[in-house]
Amino acid sequence: MVGTVDGNDAHIELDAVEKVFDVRRKAGRWRRERHQVRAVDGISFSVPRGEMVGYIGPNGAGKSTTIKMLTGILMPSGGRVRVAGIDPSRDRTKLARRIGVVFGQRTTLWWDLPLKDSYQLVRRMYRIEDVRYAKNLARCVDLLDLGPLLDVPVRQLSLGQRMRGDIAAALLHDPEVLYLDEPTIGLDVVSKAKVREFLRTVNAEQGTTVLLTTHDLTDIEQLCERVMVIDHGRLMYDGGLSGLHAVGESERTLVVDFERELPAVVVAGARCVKVEGPRQWLAFPAAASAAPLVADLAARYPLVDLSVREPAIEDVIARMYSSPVPAQTAVPAE
Numbered sequence: 001m002v003g004t005v006d007g008n009d010a011h012i013e014l015d016a017v018e019k020v021f022d023v024r025r026k027a028g029r030w031r032r033e034r035h036q037v038r039a040v041d042g043i044s045f046s047v048p049r050g051e052m053v054g055y056i057g058p059n060g061a062g063k064s065t066t067i068k069m070l071t072g073i074l075m076p077s078g079g080r081v082r083v084a085g086i087d088p089s090r091d092r093t094k095l096a097r098r099i100g101v102v103f104g105q106r107t108t109l110w111w112d113l114p115l116k117d118s119y120q121l122v123r124r125m126y127r128i129e130d131v132r133y134a135k136n137l138a139r140c141v142d143l144l145d146l147g148p149l150l151d152v153p154v155r156q157l158s159l160g161q162r163m164r165g166d167i168a169a170a171l172l173h174d175p176e177v178l179y180l181d182e183p184t185i186g187l188d189v190v191s192k193a194k195v196r197e198f199l200r201t202v203n204a205e206q207g208t209t210v211l212l213t214t215h216d217l218t219d220i221e222q223l224c225e226r227v228m229v230i231d232h233g234r235l236m237y238d239g240g241l242s243g244l245h246a247v248g249e250s251e252r253t254l255v256v257d258f259e260r261e262l263p264a265v266v267v268a269g270a271r272c273v274k275v276e277g278p279r280q281w282l283a284f285p286a287a288a289s290a291a292p293l294v295a296d297l298a299a300r301y302p303l304v305d306l307s308v309r310e311p312a313i314e315d316v317i318a319r320m321y322s323s324p325v326p327a328q329t330a331v332p333a334e
């Protein structure tokens with residue numbers, strides 16, 4: 001589902017939320033100047049129960065600050081936040097039972113303990129009853145292939161294995177809301193696919209509401225029908241991914257390996273932007289499907305391999321600034 005809903009259905013709700021940090025910086029040899037960083041600057045949105053939404057933006061845009069306010073770690077400087085009907089900064093402990101958090105860059109697992117011992121600690125922390133714990137653990141072990149890893153100390157796990165371990169830990173207490181901060185960062189293609197498949201299953205079967213922060217537009221494309229773009233603490237866009245590409249007129253790239261070196265191919269709907277030996281890069285509008293292009297190429301040339309590259313989030317956003325924004329999808333920046 002794309003778009004926002006009325007307040008009653010909202011599972012995550014932000015109304016004119018602000019976060020201002022007071023920072024001191026050096027101004028001369030002895031003097032320090034106080035100044036303010038407006039990390040989140042009047043953001044409003046609502047996410048209905050069971051929706052999986054992408055929350056993207058360039059570095060320093062205010063994504064982590066928003067997530068910290070949604071967990072109750074940070075108190076907003078202004079505005080109103082509600083998650084599952086709870087004010088996170090007032091009732092952080094109560095909220096903790098209802099939410100799960102995964103930070104891709106940090107682990108919440110115990111470094112020296114085998115994975116299964118970390119899970120036992122999580123069980124005690126959340127006081128998860130035995131039957132429910134056994135059921136949830138079995139499900140995560142099965143879907144995330146954790147069986148062979150349960151006896152391995154976390155420090156010996158690869159990044160992809162550790163990430164799967166972290167995601168399971170965040171879900172053992174059946175949270176209704178899941179915040180994922182870069183859950184696929186640094187993972188190889190196979191691990192990314194496994195994580196995405198698992199998140200899709202959890203969302204579909206448990207109805208978990210998911211807020212996903214990522215720099216990988218493929219995560220968004222494969223998981224979220226709705227994406228919100230934040231920049232300089234403001235919500236710049238709230239709508240479908242294809243609408244975002246249309247606004248930014250961004251391009252995806254089809255990387256094609258031919259059987260042999262060829263001159264730059266000429267094909268409808270795309271333009272060749274680079275040739276290197278038998279490999280060619282074809283740019284096409286990001287909002288368009290790659291399927292007709294692939295079919296056309298496959299019918300005319302001997303192909304060995306193909307892959308589609310998404311534009312970088314920074315490029316999409318840079319293009320958004322230089323394009324007029326259609327009213328139905330964009331949130332006006334006052």
Ligand SMILES: Nc1ncnc2c1ncn2[C@@H]1O[C@H](COP(=O)(O)OP(=O)(O)OP(=O)(O)O)[C@@H](O)[C@H]1O
Nearest residue numbers: 021023037039057058059060061062063064065066
């Ligand atoms: N505790 C803090 N004190 C002062 N400034 C802060 C603090 N936390 C964040 N900021 C500033 O607030 C702004 C938003 O930071 P935030 O970490 O929310 O961005 P982000 O979108 O998560 O970035 P990234 O993608 O790099 O993680 C930045 O300018 C950052 O320097």
